[in-house]
Amino acid sequence: xxxxxxxxxxxxxxxxxxxxxxxxxxxxxxxxxxxxxxxxxxxxxxxxxxxxxxxxxxxxxxxxxxxxxxxxxxxxxxxxxxxxxxxxxxxxxxxxxxxxxxxxxxxxxxxxxxxxxxxxxxxxxxxxxxxxxxxxxxxxxxxxxxxxxxxxxxxxxxxxxxxxxxxxxxxxxxxxxxxxxxxxxxxxxxxxxxxxxxxxxxx
Amino acid sequence: xxxxxxxxxxxxxxxxxxxxxxxxxxxxxxxxxxxxxxxxxxxxxxxxxxxxxxxxxxxxxxxxxxxxxxxxxxxxxxxxxxxxxxxxxxxxxxxxxxxxxxxxxxxxxxxxxxxxxxxxxxxxxxxxxxxxxxxxxxxxxxxxxxxxxxxxxxxxxxxxxxxxxxxxxxxxxxxxxxxxxxxxxxxxxxxxxxxxxxxxxxx
Numbered sequence: 188x189x190x191x192x193x194x195x196x197x198x199x200x201x202x203x204x205x206x207x208x209x210x211x212x213x214x215x216x217x218x219x220x221x222x223x224x225x226x227x228x229x230x231x232x233x234x235x236x237x238x239x240x241x242x243x244x245x246x247x248x249x250x251x252x253x254x255x256x257x258x259x260x261x262x263x264x265x266x267x268x269x270x271x272x273x274x275x276x277x278x279x280x281x282x283x284x285x286x287x288x289x290x291x292x293x294x295x296x297x298x299x300x301x302x303x304x305x306x307x308x309x310x311x312x313x314x315x316x317x318x319x320x321x322x323x324x325x326x327x328x329x330x331x332x333x334x335x336x337x338x339x340x341x342x343x344x345x346x347x348x349x350x351x352x353x354x355x356x357x358x359x360x361x362x363x364x365x366x367x368x369x370x371x372x373x374x375x376x377x378x379x380x381x382x383x384x385x386x387x388x389x390x
Numbered sequence: 391x392x393x394x395x396x397x398x399x400x401x402x403x404x405x406x407x408x409x410x411x412x413x414x415x416x417x418x419x420x421x422x423x424x425x426x427x428x429x430x431x432x433x434x435x436x437x438x439x440x441x442x443x444x445x446x447x448x449x450x451x452x453x454x455x456x457x458x459x460x461x462x463x464x465x466x467x468x469x470x471x472x473x474x475x476x477x478x479x480x481x482x483x484x485x486x487x488x489x490x491x492x493x494x495x496x497x498x499x500x501x502x503x504x505x506x507x508x509x510x511x512x513x514x515x516x517x518x519x520x521x522x523x524x525x526x527x528x529x530x531x532x533x534x535x536x537x538x539x540x541x542x543x544x545x546x547x548x549x550x551x552x553x554x555x556x557x558x559x560x561x562x563x564x565x566x567x568x569x570x571x572x573x574x575x576x577x578x579x580x581x582x583x584x585x586x587x588x589x590x591x592x593x
Contacts (some may be wrong), residue, residue: 211394265581267574297511306509309504332567333574339538364535365578369534371470372575376567378468 196234196244198224203241204290212238212354215351224333239304242291251314253277257319259377266325268365270316270337289349313338340364399447401427406444407493415441419463431588432498442507445494448485453515456480458523468529471568473519473540478547478564516541545565 202223206215217238221231222342235241256273264270292388295301317334321327344361405426409418420441424434430567438444459476483490498504520537524530547564554563 194450194478228465229452246581265574265578268581302513303506303510304512307506310505329574332543334568335542335546336571336574337540343535343538367531367535368539369575369578371468371532371539372572375468375572376466377473378471387426 191210195224195230199226199231199234200241200244201237204294207294207298208290209354212294212301225370239301242295242388243303243304243308246308249282250315253312254315254319258323259357263320263325266320267274267319267337267340268327270334270341271344271361271365272358274341279345279357285349285352289352292346292349309338309342310335325364325367336368340368398427398429398433400433402429402437403444403447406441407490407497409415410501412482415497415504442504444540445498447509447510448505452485453511453518453557456515457518457522460519462527463590466523466526466528468583469523469536470540473483473537474522474543474547474568475540475561477544477562482548482560488552488555491557495549495552512545513538513543543571 197370199220203215203220206219206223216239217231217235219230221228221240222239224231235244253273256277257269260269260273282288283291295305302330313335314331316337318330320330325333341361341364344357344364347357348357348360402423406418409422409426419440420434420438421431423441423444427434439446445555456476459480460472463472463476485491486494515562516538517534519540520534523533523537526538540564544564544567547560551558551560551563552565553593
């Protein structure tokens, strides 16, 4: 890599985020991003296929790392927990400061084409987790459900963790969401029992 | 509507599905669909913004109907169940035969750009359900979680129901997935307790 290109990728990512925030995602072009980062447009396209990818650049590496975590999880007898623990135990701040992750999240949530890309990536990741659980002997009916609900529990904790902005850790945030889910599911089971016993009484 | 255009929308939908299956979604054009349905390309675009929309044409009407169901649900003390019951109680076969719904599902799952659109529509629907639950007094921390997990439970049941192709009803399929979820969550709670008591013993 020529010396003047060192750090280009990071400069491009920072420039892109600044421009997206200043003038909106739709109105920002690759040419503008390259200009702000003081590199050529050709350099932009050497790193990113399109401006969406600036926000998802490390996604494949990340997904592989997370899938490896689930493959190596000590115990899959509690498959939902295996998934949420692997996700929440990952060092997300190795990808950027909590503030920059928060800004990325806000940008994605408010831009339909980015949200679409985020959702399909999450969906594919959950499918991969499901396959891993299956390979590790989890019941086929359970594997996919645990994987997808697990990813959702994690995402809910992750958003909370970013919003909090204090020193809550992500593992505790995920445990809070898990116990919330346990409460909701228990409420449903008890409501079903009440209905069943009401039906018995009235028959 | 001129007499010769009666049934155009249905003919276009049928022609599109045939062509997508015969030659793939990517290789099918609006012009080909219109030709097969014996209408002009202009007529195609009167009904659909693009070829993706052929598969999502009734989506807004459907979403409004489903949100109305949640608004009117008798009881939101069990919010997850309210969501899955509203979804699974809906008469999906009013939108097409089970076989045509199954073919639509296969087409969406195997075509990335359709899957993206499906996922964002599901996500938006879950967000709306969450807002309704919130308005009905459900705890803010619980509303979104119940809505998103509820949509996921329903989708899992819906896919099973389409695959079964026999006379299982969708409500029972959703109840099966709900009790599966209850089992998974209980496994997690018990695993957490075991770990906690092991930690106590070793301290």
